[in-house]
Amino acid sequence: MNPSEQSENRNPEDLLARAPGEPQWLEFSSRGRLAERLSGRVADELAAAIEERGIATLALSGGRTPEQFFVALSERDIDWSKVIVTLVDERFVDTSSPRSNAALVIKRLLQRHAAGAAFEKLYEPVPTAEEAATILNQRLKGLPQPFDVVLLGMGTDGHTASFFPKGDTLDEALDPKGEPRVLAMNAPGAEEPRLTWNLPALVKGRSIHLHIEGVEKKSVLFDALSDKESPYPIRAIFDHAPTGINIWYAPAEG
Numbered sequence: 001m002n003p004s005e006q007s008e009n010r011n012p013e014d015l016l017a018r019a020p021g022e023p024q025w026l027e028f029s030s031r032g033r034l035a036e037r038l039s040g041r042v043a044d045e046l047a048a049a050i051e052e053r054g055i056a057t058l059a060l061s062g063g064r065t066p067e068q069f070f071v072a073l074s075e076r077d078i079d080w081s082k083v084i085v086t087l088v089d090e091r092f093v094d095t096s097s098p099r100s101n102a103a104l105v106i107k108r109l110l111q112r113h114a115a116g117a118a119f120e121k122l123y124e125p126v127p128t129a130e131e132a133a134t135i136l137n138q139r140l141k142g143l144p145q146p147f148d149v150v151l152l153g154m155g156t157d158g159h160t161a162s163f164f165p166k167g168d169t170l171d172e173a174l175d176p177k178g179e180p181r182v183l184a185m186n187a188p189g190a191e192e193p194r195l196t197w198n199l200p201a202l203v204k205g206r207s208i209h210l211h212i213e214g215v216e217k218k219s220v221l222f223d224a225l226s227d228k229e230s231p232y233p234i235r236a237i238f239d240h241a242p243t244g245i246n247i248w249y250a251p252a253e254g
């Protein structure tokens with residue numbers, strides 16, 4: 001049986017009953033429906049945070065998956081002038097690169113209603129990602145934490161944020177006792193050096209959403225959640241998040 005068939009035959013309810021952290025499974029027939037519903041949920045959470053604390057923080061993943069969601073979110077009419085957007089992780093490239101997560105956020109999210117949001121990029125134009133991490137930890141000291149809303153993605157190698165298998169700072173990044181901070185990460189599976197918030201910064205998020213599309217990712221996630229000793233870094237998020245993670249899934253990619 002190939003991984004896709006195997007994953008299709010696995011029932012999310014059975015799996016989630018055994019998974020750590022009591023996650024919720026939210027499945028949609030299309031990417032568009034998912035983007036619509038997820039954007040409504042995130043907009044409500046941001047509005048509630050503004051109501052309670054006067055400001056809201058939103059930490060986003062990049063990659064290809066969230067494009068439609070970003071557009072749908074940009075159309076939500078909330079007080080974006082009170083929202084600070086940042087990234088869960090970034091590729092060590094400037095915004096002129098098609099690989100820049102910041103460029104994606106600027107182009108797809110910080111438009112329409114969301115044009116008034118503040119944006120804290122996870123990038124500094126210095127020679128190395130390690131130097132950038134040092135500067136970012138200074139610059140982002142004042143960023144209100146815990147983040148109100150954290151949006152995670154996942155790769156088919158089981159990475160989330162830039163917690164890549166065999167990453168050179170993976171142990172440090174996944175140390176649940178660390179203070180929230182940004183780290184540089186170099187890994188064989190990443191095309192360029194990365195910058196990433198560490199596990200404590202992400203799992204402290206008041207609301208955590210994991211957005212995955214395609215049966216291959218579903219299969220990887222099921223493997224990660226059904227095995228306590230799973231080598232997939234995504235497992236660490238479920239093991240350490242005190243709040244239930246919402247898993248948003250649509251079978252089709254593209």
Ligand SMILES: O=C(O)[C@H](O)[C@@H](O)[C@H](O)[C@H](O)COP(=O)(O)O
Pocket residue numbers: 060061062063064065066088089090091101152153154155159160161162
């Ligand atoms: O910069 C990044 O790559 C991300 O933030 C990363 O963690 C992403 O969520 C996954 O790699 C999934 O990427 P895709 O959506 O492109 O599959």
